[in-house]
Amino acid sequence: MKISLNWLKDYININQSPEEIGKLLTDTGLEVEGLENFEQVPGGLKGLVIGEVLTCEKHPNADKLSVTTVDIGTDAPSPIVCGAPNVAKGQKVVVATVGATLYPAGHEPFQIKKAKIRGEVSEGMICAEDEIGLGTSHEGIMVLDTDLPNGTPAAEYFNLKDDVIIEIGLTPNRADAASHIGVARDLKAVLKQDVQWPDVDNFEVNSTDHPIEVVVENLEACPRFSGVTITDVSVGESPDWLKQRLSAIGLTPINNVVDATNYVLHELGQPLHAYDASAVTGNKVIVKTLPKGTKFVTLDEKERTLTDHDLMICNGNEEGMCIGGVFGGIGSGVNESTKTIFLESAYFSPDYIRKTAQHHQLKTDASFRYERGTDPHITIYALKRAALLIQSLTGGKISSGIVDIYPEKIVSSEVKVKFKNIDRLIGKQIDKEQIFEILNLLDIEVSHETEEGFTASVPPYRVDVQREADVIEEILRIYGFNNVELPEHVQSDFLAEFPTRDKDKIQKTATELLVSNGYYEILTNSLTKPGYAELAEDLDAKHSVEILNKLSEDLGVLRQSMLYSGLEVALHNINRRQVNLRFFEFGKIYHQKEGDYQEHTRLAIFITGDIEGENWINKSRKVRFHNLSHMVNLILSRLLNKTFANEVIHEYPFDYGLHTLLNEKILVRMGKIKPAITKKMGLKQEIFYADIDWDLLLKKTNNNIVFEEVPKFPEVRRDLSLVIDRSVSFEDIKKIALNNEQRLLRSMNVFDVYEGENIGSDKKAYAISFILQDKEKTLTDKVIDKTMTKLMTSFESNLGALIRK
Missing domain, CATH: 2.40.50.140 (Nucleic acid-binding proteins)
Structure with missing residues (x-):
């Protein structure tokens, strides 16, 4: 939110520098994110x-x-x-x-x-x-x-004045501060300076020749509606002072009527809307919802389909003129030919406005304030202020009495506060007189004072102050967090467990390992499309965690898998000619079943394209599954200091791949993504993907580095050529070898594969190297031959392998 310092000074006497004002506002909870000099020229x-x-x-x-x-x-x-x-x-x-x-x-x-x-x-x-x-x-x-x-x-x-624009990171609960007057109110409480509200005492009805009847059918959505008619307006360009004020806070001037309503919006925080009175057929305004599916064209010339929850401002023919509190319609907007306007100032239900704005993806200055909560008591004042401004800018005349539909008054909230709770939550005893002075400066009335406490009467515009703790927070933010001294000794009434595992360090280790191997870290949204659960066989839409307050239909649920958000990143890059990709992401996945909600942390790794670019020595090589599995094994060996046995899988979403088990639980799933999935995502190249259960991995690692003395005795290599069935994998061979010889066998590697008619269509030949080493002595030929014979026998008996000797 942008606040003009020059504009702010119209309402409160402040002589402090912009930096001092920024610090004061930040200390009260209106965090100033930046100060920017603004020059009109x-x-x-x-x-x-x-x-x-x-x-x-x-x-x-x-x-x-x-x-x-x-x-x-x-x-x-x-x-x-x-x-x-x-x-x-x-x-x-x-x-x-x-x-x-x-x-x-x-x-x-x-x-x-x-x-x-x-x-x-x-x-x-x-x-x-x-x-x-x-x-x-x-x-x-x-x-x-x-x-x-x-x-x-x-x-x-030329009457040019430089300005300073204060950028405030307004939190959702502080709707009361979404205006210059709202910010001035906080400064009033800190500086003990009065706020000078614009004078509306000279508001005068010139005639009652153009009355417009207002009927509010949905009082739940619109508890208060105020309006007035202004005739003989001359719509045109706004004066320089008004255009400069709006431009300073990033608004584009439109015409003197619309600019006046925007000015009052940012002055008081009360949205207003001006209708061309010629569109108000029957001189009647009806506030109601229209049937579901009704079409309505908004000011941006887009046709929108209404829901039966959208509050509409309609004319006497029950035709929509405006989506209440959100966006005007193209047929009732003010233009150069407008001569008479109907000016609206209303209080709408935040729930209605929030749902409508999100459904239609319409985020306006009006909806921003209405969906957080405006002041129901200010509608008449704002209406008079805007009418007087329009009157002076356009030469118009106020030609009706003020219509005010307000059947059920919204009263202040009564909150009981105890002094002992103020002392306990603030951590310091504050004088009662100072407490009452702070609350009075915040327009919170105090009554029914006793030795134990008092009753605070909170005005409706403070929608965030509803509980005792909220009132105490108001006292503290004006008293000053920095004025609460820290005790000499900080103590705790419980013993905390300090685990040896540092999750952040472990994640940093894995990140550095991936980055050093050419991988880039990505960060995607946990919110995703509900349609992915229908696309994927391994996901169940019934287990999706649905967002009640959706930003959009495309971001309607929390993801069950890291795969699809990663594929979106791959598609985005490939469409921009970045086809050789290696990236990873630490993130969470979410599930629900019968009201039980769960979240799990995963490490997702993706690789696609060429593993090595072409040059004058080597030709380019496509990524293969083993490039991915090698990276995964590096991570596991670094963090868990051990290697794992893998199981071959052919399950969704993989065309083929491996499972890595840890204590009979799946630690890693990795493989090539099914072409059917990549095709539906718009991808035309192979994607290899690994999904690591990071929570399970963290339970088994303490990130300690294991050191081992370099063996003094030489290692020995022996090679075998095995003819085996096509269905046998290297992992099967490796398991059998490790089961038969763990002490001397250091590593195995396939260095050649042959498939052809010479050995049969259902066979393949692996050339495998075996590295043997004894840490305590030099291996003799007798021991080596004995070990290799044992391995060959086990391969022949368990795999039916033919050993080429």
Whole structure:
């Protein structure tokens, strides 16, 4: 939220610097995220002054130039060469002095320097309006009608004031501070300065010739509706002061009527809406919901399909004119031909507005405030303020009495507060008088005071203060968190368990390992499309955790798998010609079953494209499953200091792959994603994916590094060629080898694979190397031969392998 410091000063007397104001607001809970200087004109006309042309003669060496002397308020006149055809003696002009930087419209800025032009000295520049960013005309220099003394800063003549924009990170609970008056109220409590509200006492009904009847059919959605008619309006451009105020906080001026309603919105926090009265058929406004499926075209010219929960402002024919509290309709908007307007100021139910805004994906300044909660007591005041402003800007007349439909008054909340709880929660005893003073400054009335406590009467605009703890928080934020001293000794009334495992360090270790191998970390949204549960056979829509307050239908549930959000990232990159991808993500998955909600942390790894780019030595090579499995094994061996047996799988979502088990639980699932899935996601290349149960891994690791002495004795390599069935995997061979020889067998590796007619169509040949080593002595040929014979026998008996000797 943006707040203009100049605008803020209209309501409260503050002399502090912007930095001091920022600190005060942050201390009260309105966190200031930044301060930005705002200039109405680029450069702020710094270095530009009012001057008077004393002499003007033709340039001796150029027909289209003039040599002038200009009084700019210094000891001696400045000689200036000017090319404007309209320059003349006696004119008051704008002069850019030496050193000033000009920001001409549509051109690069440049600095004024002392120069010689065709042999004549020039110490400055007499400016046209486009040269200083005040307009687009370049027909001649600006000639001013002013009695200001020479040397007066041009910014003073043009009434330009630099501003500071305060960027506040407004939390959802502080709807009361979503305006300049709202921010001023917090400063009032801290600085003990009164807030000066705009005067509306001169509001006067000129006639009652144009009454408009208002009927509110849905009082739950619209507890209060106020309105007034203004005739003889002249819709046009807003004055400079109004456009500057709106531009400073990032709004685009539209016309004097709409700008006035936006001005009051950001001034008071009360949204308003102006209707072209010609669209109010039957001189009647009906506030109701329309049948589900009704079509309505909003101001952005988009046709929207209404739900039976959308509150509509309708005319006498029950035709929609506006989605109440959210967005106006194209048929009732104010335009240049509008002569009569109906001005609305209402209080809408936050629940209704929130659901409508989210359903239609319409986030407006009005819905931002209504869905958080506005002040039901301010509608008439805001209506008068806006009507007077429109009257002064458009020349209109107030031509009806104020309509105010408010059958059931919204009263202040009564909260009982105990002094002992104030002392306990704040951690310090504060004088009762100071407590009452703070609450009074916050417009919270105190009554029924006793020795034990009191009753706080909280105004309706403070929607976030409903409990005793909320009132105490209000006292503390104004008293100041920094004014609560820390005790000399910090103690706890319980013993905490300090586990040896540091989850963050373990995750950092895995991250560094992945990054050092060329992987990039990604971060995706836990919210995902409900349709993925229907696409995937391993997901069940019944177990999806559905979001009640959906941002959109595409983000309607929490993900059950890390796969699909990762595939979206892959598709996004591949569509932008980044086809060789390696990335990973730490994230959570969510499930629910019969009201039992669960979340689990996973590490997802993706790899696709080429594993190695082409160069003059090597050709490019496509990613294969073993590139993924190698990375997974690196992580497991680093964090768990052991290797694992794997099981071959052919289950959804994998075309083929492996399971890694830890204590009979699945630790890792990895493999190639089924082409049917990648095709539906719009991907045309193979994707390899690993899903690691990070919670299970953390339970079994303490991130300690195991050191082992380098063996003193040499290792020995022996190779075997095995002809086996196609169905036998290397993992099967590895398991049998480790079961038969764990002490001497250090590692195994397949270094060649053959498939062909020479060995039969249902067979394949593996060339495997075996590394043997004894840590205590040198291996003899007898021991080596005995070990290899035992391995060959086990391969023949268990796998039916044919050993090529």
